[in-house]
Amino acid sequence: MSTRTYRDAVEHLNSLQSNAATLEAVKVSGGRSSEFAIPEMIEYLERVGYTPQQLNALNVIHITGTKGKGSTSAFVDSILRHAKPGWKIGLYTSPHLVAVRERIRINGVPISETEFTKYFFEVWDKLASSPGKVPTTPPMPGYFRFITLMAFHVFWECKVDVTILEVGVGGTYDSTNIVPKPIVTGITALGIDHVHVLGKTITDIAWQKGGIFKEDVPAFTVEQPVDAMKMLESRAAELKANSLTVVSEGPDVSEVKLGLAGMHQKQNAGLAVALARSFLQSRSEDFTKGSLLPDSFKDGLVGARWPGRCQTVLDPKRTGLTWYLDGAHTIESLMCCMQWFVSPEVGISPSEGANTKFLIFNCTSGRSGEAFLRQVLETTHVQLIKHGGDRDSPFFDHVIFCANVTYADGHFKGDLTTRAIDPTDLVELKTQQALASAWLTLSPAFPPSQVHVLPSVEHAVKLVEQLRSKGRGASQVLVTGSLHLVGGVVEVAGLSEVAI
Template sequence: MATRSYADAVEHLNTLQSNAAVLDAIRASGGGRASNKAFEETVEYLERIGYSPSDLNTLNVIHITGTKGKGSTSAFTESIIRSCRPTWKTGLYTSPHLVAVRERIRINGAPIPESEFAKYFFEVWDRLQQNTKRASEETSIMPGYFRFLTILAFHAFLQLGVDATILEVGVGGTYDSTNIVPKPVATGITALGLDHVHVLGKTIPEIAWQKGGIYKKDVPALTVEQPVEGLAVLRERAAELGASEFAVVPTIPELFTTTLAGLAGAHQVQNASLAVHLAHAFFNSRQKKATEQLLPITFIQGLKNTRWPGRCQTVVDPQRDGLTWFLDGAHTLESLDCCTKWITSPGVIVQASGKTGSRVLIFNCTSGRSGSSFLAKIRDTIASQLRLHQIDESADTFFDRVIFCTNLTYADGHYKGDLTNNTISQTDLVSLNLQEQLATAWSDLIPSFPKSNTHVLPTVEHAINKVREVNQASKPLSVLVTGSLHLVGGVIEVAGLSEVAL
C-alpha cells in the first residue's frame, strides 16, 4: 500500500463486517456457533498476534456487562478512576461508536488519535495476515469486525501501558470476545432489562447466566438490584466461578442531588452508583484504597465530569440560532421510556408555562424490532409525564413534525467511512419499507396528526435538510433524535455537531 492512513484502516476494517444475509442466517440458526466459538477463537487471534491471555491481566481490567446502562457505567467508572489518579493512563473500550470508530478505544477519556489507531490497526492486521496457523480450518483467517476491534484495543492498551482499563462487553458475557481476560480486578453487571427478554427470545435466568459469565475466581462480583429470578442466577454464577465476593450494590441517595450533567436522566443514578462501588472495589483490590468515604470529592468530580455522547444529551446547534438537539440512542422499550421521561422533565424540552417553540422527532429503529410498540411507548410516556408534571399540553400535538429516515448518512447514497453499515439489507434501504411502516404506525397511533407533517426520507442528510427548512422560522426549534445510536451518530456527523457533541 502507498499509504496506511486512518481512512485506509477504516476501509480495511469495514471488509470484516458481516452482511445482512449472513446475520439473518445466524439469527435463523439461533446464533449458537457464532457466539459459543467467540471466546476460544478470540484467544487464538490474540495468540496469533503475539500475546497470551495472561498478558491482559497487566491492563488492570474492570469488566462490565448488562442489558442496559453498561456503556454509561463504564464511562462513569473510567472518569472516577481518572479523577482519583490524574497521573494514571486509563483505557476505555466500548461499543458502538457514534461518528468515528476510534471512539471505541479511548485513552484518558479521549478517542485514540487517528495516527495511533492506524499504526496499531495495521500492526494487528499484518500479524494476522502473516501468521495464518489455526487450530481449526473453520476459523477464518481474519476475525469479524467486533472481534478485530477487541484484539486491537488490547494491543493498543498494552503498547501504551495503560494503568487501568474499563472493558464493556459487546454482547452477552460468557462467550463475548472481551471475556478472555483471565483475572480482571473487578466485575460488574448493570440492569437486566425486561424488554430484552422479548427481543432476545430468552428468559431472565438465561440472560443472567450469560451475563454472569464475566465473574471470575477471586475477583469481586458486583451487580445492581435485579429481578428476583435473575439475581438468584447471578448469585449462583458468582459462587460457581469462585468470585471473592458477591454484592448487590444499593443506589446511593446522594446521587439524586448530584448534577450528572454529562449523563442526564434519573435512570443514570443506578449506573453511577454501580460505578462508585466498582471504583472502590478496584482500588481496594489493588491495595491502594481511594478513601474511607463512599463519595469523596474526587468521586463526585469524576461523576460530574463524565461525558457519554448520544445518551440523554442536549446540544445547542453551533451554527444555527434557536436550534437545539436532544440526542438519545435509546433502542429498547425501557430505554425509550427513560429517554421520554428525560425530555418531558420541566426545563428540558417543555416549559411549565406552555409550549414556546416547535418540536421535531427524528426516529429510526433496527429492522426486526417492533417500531409500532416503540412509537406507542414514546407517545404514552409523553402523555403520562405531561399529566404528572401538570403541563397543559397534549401528547398528540407534542411534536409538530416527525421524520422517519434510514441510517444512511448522505444524500448521494453513501455512509461516512466510520458509519458504513453492511448489516442493513440494501432492499430495505432502497424501498424504505421500515420507514413507511413507522409512518403508518404513527398515523394509526395519532390519527389526527397531519400527514403533511410526517416525512419518510431516505438518508440522515435529507432529515437534516428538512429540519433546517423548519428552522428558518423565528421561534425556537427542539429536535429529538432517538431509536438508534447509529442514527444519532449520523445526525452528529451531518449536522456538524461533532466539536460540541463528542
C-alpha cells in the same frame, strides 16, 4: 506503511462487517455463534502475539448488562481519572457515534487517526501473515473481534494502569471475555427488551451476562428481576466469584448532580462508584475514610460525559436550534429518554407554544417499531400529565422517520458504513414506512402531512432546516431510536466539535 491512511484502515475494517443475512443467522442462534467463539478469539489473540494471561496485566474492570453498561463505564473512567490523575486509563466501548476510533480512549480522549492507523495495521499485518491453527477458524476475525484485539494491543503498548472493558453482546461468549482474571466485574440492569428480540427468557440473558464472573474476582450488580438475580447468584457460585454484591445508589450518590442526564443514571453511577472503589482497594488505596463519597469521586460523577445519551447540544451554526441526542434502542431505554425529554428542564418550558419540536427516529429492522413508538407516545402522555403540559395537541410538530444512510447521495460516512441493512429494505424504506404507519395508527389526531419518511440522515437535517425557517421561536430536535442515527446527525449537522 507510509502510504497507509486512516481511510485505508477504516475500509479494511469495514470489509470485516457481517451482512444482514449473517447477522440474522446469529440472531436465530440466540447470539451464541457456538462453543467455538472463545477458542477462536484466543487463537486470534495468539496470532497477534499475546497470551490470555498477558491481558491480566491490563488490570481490567469488566462491565456488561443490557442497558447502562456504556454509561457505567464512562462513570468509572471519569471517577478514576479524577481520583488518580497520574494514571493512564484505557476505556474500550461500543458502538461509536461518528468515528470508530472513539471506541478506544486513553484518559478520556479517543486515540488519534494517526494512532488508530498505526495500531490497526500492526494487528492486521500480524493476522494476515500468520496462518491459523484450526482449519475451521476464519482467516480474519469479524469487525467487533478485530477492534477488541486492537484495543488490547493499544492498551498493552501504551502501558495503561487500568482498562475499563465494556462487553459487546452477552458476556459468556463475548469477544472481551478472554481475560482470565479481571480485577473486578460488574453487571448493569438486565432488561427484557433484548430477550424479546432473541426470543430468550430473562434467565437466559442473566446466564449469558453472568459469564464474565471469574474465580476469586469480586462481582457487583444492581437490583435485578427476581429470576435474573437467582441466575446471577447461581453463576457467581458456579464460576467461584469472590463475592456478588448488590449495589444501591445510596444517598451520597443521589445528592450529586451527575454529568449524565436522566434519573436512570443514578443506578449506573452507584454501580460505577462500587466498581471504582473495589478496584482502588485492590491497589491498597483506602477511599473509605471520612466521607462515604470522596471529593474525587464526586468530581468524577459530575464531570462524566457520554455522547449520545440524554445529551443536549446547542447548534453552533444554527441560531435557536437545540439537538437532544439519545441513542435509546430498547423499550426501557426509550421510556427513560422520554422521561428526560418531556420534562420542565428540557422539552416542557414556559415558552413551549413558541417552540417547534421535531422527532427524528429510526430503529433497526427486526425490532418492534410499533412497540417502540407506543412507548414514546405513552411516556410522553404520562409526563405531560405529571408536569401539567398541553395534552390537547400533539407534543411534536413534525415526526421524521429516516434511514441511517449518512448522505443524500446514498453513501455512508466511512466510519458509519454498515452492511447490516437489508438492501431491499433500504431501497423501499420498508422499516421507515412501517414506522410512519404505526405512528399514525397510534396517534390518529396527528396530521399525516407532518409525518415524513426520508432516505437519509442528510435529508432529515435539511428538512429540519427548511421547516424551522417557516416557524417562529426556537426549535428543539429529539433524535433517538438508534445510536447509528444519532451519530449520523452529529456528522451531517456538523456537531462533532461540541457533541463528541
